Amino acid sequence: MSAGQSPIDTFLSEAAEILESLEGHLLELEAAPDDSERIGAVFRNLRTLKGSGEMFGFSALAHFVHRFENAYDAVRAGRARVTPGLIDVSLRARDHIARLIEIGTDPVENARIERAPEARTLVEAIDACLGAPGGAGDSSSPAGRATPGQPAGAGPRRYELTFAPGLDALRNGMRPAMLFDELAMLGQTEIACFTDEVPCLDELDPTACHLAWKIRLTTDRGRAAIEDVFIFADDGAVTIGDAGPAEGTDGGAGAAGVPAATTQMRTIPSASAAPDPDGRGAGAGAARTESVRVQSFRLDQLMDQLGELVIAQARLNRIADQMREPGLTGVAEEIERLVTGLRDATLSIRMLPIGMVFARFRRLVRDLSGELGKDVQLVTEGGQTELDKNVIDSLGEPLVHLIRNSVDHGIETVERRRAAGKPEQATVRIVAEQLGGEVLVRITDDGAGLDAAAIRARAIERGLIAPDADIAPEALYQLIFEPGFSTARTVSNLSGRGVGMDAVRAVIGELRGTVEVHSVPGRGTTVTLRLPLTLAIIDSLLVRVGKGVFVLPLPSVMECVELPAAEAGRESGRSILKIRDQLVPFVEVGHLFGFETDPAREARIVIIAAEGKRVGLVVDDIIGQHQTVIKSLSAYHRDIAGLAGATILGDGSVALILDPPALVKSNPPISLEAAW
Amino acid sequence: MVTHAPQASASSREGSSLVLTFSLQGETFAHDVARVHEIIDPLPMTRVPRADPFVPCLINVRGAIVPVVDVQTRLGMRRAADEKAMRLVVIEVPIDDEATKVAMIVDGVNEVIEIDGSAIAEIPELGSRWPADFIRGIALRGDELVVLLNTETLFRPRRSPARTLN
Known part of the structure; x- marks a missing residue:
């Protein structure tokens, strides 16, 4: 794809986002059924979907969403309440909408799906939740037009609106009369039409819109309600000016001239609906135009x-x-x-923010626990932790996998939990945090833990370890990431996990991250993903080792110290340095790489953080700081432990980027335990 | 340099292929010319620690980081002490379905020639210095023996055992 997207693609990507946001709002509502802002948000999601669906010929979608929307309209108006049943139906309806979008615009398919029993069942279920038959086909009964309005007691205000749709507006499906009807439901309107722009008959294109309107509206529903009416109008076509409180009222309800219907509305306080006194409003999308949709390839x-x-x-x-x-x-x-x-x-x-990916896991855990008859709550922390877009994009799949494994295999049945004296409700916790140049994502469950014996048996069967090998449980657990474990058969006979864990590791590895698992029998399992903050450019420290220049990512560098000659000369094999009363093990990078070290060097130690511990890397010289553009290594070098990539220096030469934690762990390993 | 090349696309002509010949320790080798990007003079090389000796270094070819491939190690030949005449042939090879540029170290580049398919003989199993896996065949040009390299196998990275457990 080069320059533009077709409008239908834009609709599809927008619809996908709306559905995601809708799901999030619904799940929030389940926890807090009276959250009027959420209810309003659900309603707006649905309305946008309906409108743009209709515009692009998704007729079955539009019809279905219309019913769905009516339900939330009623909730908004206080005629119905959010119940667990409604949320359940809504979530199913959301999935149905996703299917409708998949079907596309083919009229035959659309008609077929509309008559399909599942659609009917859903509509009936929605209506049943409301305890009242839905207004068939009628978009909005007058009493149903309540919108989150101004804080109670603010009283009716007068608004001066101008509405000048573009020439194409009618062709795009805009129907001014319907908009004015909706406005009339908000309060009292005076509408004046400007015909100045209408050309003489010879030149008149009857499908073009040449009219403009000025509307004076008195309403107590607030600016947001007006913006809702114009939600599909082009930006700039509408201006909304606030002309102050309606005359003859002192903030009280029931002002003269305001239709009786409005006085019986419930006003729902909403922070976003505060009137905009300077009248700057650029119409419907005013609050939303602060962000710009950009195709990711442009980034x-x-x-x-x-x-x-x-x-x-x-x-x-x-x-x-x-x-x-x-x-x-x-x-x-x-x-x-x-x-x-x-x-x-x-x-x-x-x-x-990584929270974007978290949102869909709530649904996953909710559905999985329902299916499996387990009671599982999902707790997420650190959703605001930020990661590069490309990392976020790739992270969804592996996380879904890990969570699925946790709920499916890690967490025991309610009976077994009760027998083990654990709380019946199990918890899956996703925690993200930034640590230096890395982001850690931990997926923890309080389930049964991994079965070391079963993993061992499986590893021996797959020839991964010798039958008599003496391997600590922690090392044994890491075997679940081996390709040998990812067979369907292991699902049932390993009380741990192991389905596609090698795939998880592969994806994380591609992001230059690592994955580890820790488990305590009977207590639960934690999978830790370590991810680099960004894939593109990092601040770094240039160091010299032998004749080569290497790049150390700055976030992992803690400090640089000189290597005392006495320590360097030591041949005792001890490589521990005392820095401010702390013992820090160190290692010669040159030795690790088999390089000749420079005899005339000014050896320095770069102290880095590797897995939460301080380790010194001895280098021949420190050259300085550098902005490093990370280029990935080719298939020939990608697997070399301790290298994270390569870059081009100012003099045009190539330098390798080190991965300090992996370097320290790599062979010959230096014992991190030695100093503790 | 181009002597016998009637047209660039001749390599697709039935039965014959256009190849670039180059020398390694006095022997003449040939590689499909279609994959050759450019021929460059030696550049400063960056040694990659712990790398397979087959791909010991990286170079910067106009902003792209390109691995340097020493085919002699794979062909079981000793590197000549004299590296002065060295040239680098930058070719694009598919590695794991990914087009990857590599720079092949050669002693010198000779010419582009057309080799008739029927003139390519299988390498005799006995008396061959080179692992048969990496050779597509040999062709005689006058008195000269030209060894055709097999791009598919020659540049395949060795799977490092480090990926499995330590």
């Missing part, structure tokens, strides 16, 4: 260009250093500062 392009820019800038710096021309140095520094700012801004655009 990727931007990122690529930025990568080139960072490399070019490093070259410029180098030339400036060599020439020692004050003017040039000044410009180079200025450009460096700007590039850094641009980089941070670009990266922040790409950062999304």
Whole structure:
């Protein structure tokens, strides 16, 4: 795909987002049934879906959503309440909508699905929840038009509206008369039509809209309700000006001239509905136009260009250093500062809260526990932790897998939990937190834990370990990530997990992350994912080892110290340094890589954090800080332990990016335990 | 350099293929020319620690990081001490269904020639210095023996055992 998206694609991607948001709101409502803001949000989701569905020819969708919408309209108006039953039906209805979207616009299919029993059942179920027959086909009975309004007691206000739809508006399905009817339901309206723009008959295109309107509206329902009416009007077509409280009222209800219908409305306080006194409102989407929808490949392009820019800038710096021309140095520094700012801004655009992925797990856990007859609650923490968009995109599948495994295999049945003296309600916890340059995501359950004996038997069967191998349980648990474990058969006979865990590891590995599992028999299992914050550009420290220059990601660097000559000369094999009363093990990077170390070096130790512990890496010199554009390694080098990627330095040479935790863990391993 | 190439697409002509010949320790080898991107002079190389000796280094080819492949190690040949005449042939090979650029170290690049399919003989099992897996066949050009390399197998990365348990 190059430049544009077809409108239908835009609709589809928008619909997918709306459905996701709808699901989130419904699940929130289940917990807090009286949350009027949520109810309003559900209603708006449905209304948007209906409107744009209709516009793009998804007629079955529009009809179905219409019924669904009516139900929430009634809830909004206080004529019905949110019950667990309604949420249940709503969630099923949401899934039905997803299917309707899949079907597309084919009229035959649409008609067929509309007559299908499941659609009818759902509609009936929705109506049943309301305890009243839904107004068939009638979009809104007058009493049903309540909207989250101003805080109670604010009283009716006068609004001056102008509505000047574009020439294409009628062709796009806009029907002004219907909008005015809806406005009339909000309160008293005075409508004036401007015909100045209507051309003479010869030039008149009857399908074009040449009219504009000025509307004076007195309502106590607030600005948001008016915006709701114009939700499908083009941005800029509508202006809403607040002309202050209605005359002759002092904030009280029942002002003269306000139709009786409005006085019986329940006003639901809503923070977002505060009147906009400066009349800046650009119409329906005012609150929503603050964010811009951008296709992700454009972000990727931007990122690529930025990568080139960072490399070019490093070259410029180098030339400036060599020439020692004050003017040039000044410009180079200025450009460096700007590039850094641009980089941070670009990266922040790409950062999304991980909570976006969490949202869909609530549904997953809810449905799974229902299916399996288990009582499982999902607790999420750290949803605001941000990760690169590409990481977020790839993270959904593995997490679904892990959660499914937890609920399906990890958590025991209610009977067994009771017998074990555990609370009947099990808990699956997803916790995300940022730690230096990494984001940790932990999926913890309080289930039965992994069955070490079963894993061992399976590993021996698959030839992964020798039958007499002496392996600690923790090491044994990691075997579930081996491809040998991912057969369907293991589902039933391993009381742990192991379905597709190798796939989980593969995806996380592609993101340059790692995955580990910890388990306590009878107490539960924790899977920990470690993910890099970003995939693109990092701040780093350049170090020299032998003749080579290496890159250390700055977030993992804690401090740099000199290696005392006495320590360096020691041949006792002891490599522990005392730093401020703390013993820190250290390792020569040169030795790990089999490089000759420079005899004339000024050995320095870079203290890094590896799995929460401090470890020193001895290098021959520290060159300085550097912005590093990460390029991934080819298939030839991807698997080398301790290397995270490569980059191009200012002088055009290639430098390797180290992965300190993996480097420290790699062979020959240095004992982290030695110092503790 | 191009001597016998009537047209670039001739490699697809039935029965014959266009190949680039180059020398390694006095022997003449050939590689399908269609995959050749460019031929460059030696660049500063960055050694990759712990790498397979077959792919010991990385270079920067105009902004792209390209692994340097030493085919001699795979063909069981010793690296010549004299590296002065070295050239790098940048080719694109499919690795795990992913088009990957690699730079092949050669002593010198000779020419592009057309080799007739019927002129390609299987390499005799006996008396061959090179592992048969990596050779597509041999062809005679006058008195000269040209060894055709098998791109599919020659550049395949070795699966490191490090991926399994430690």
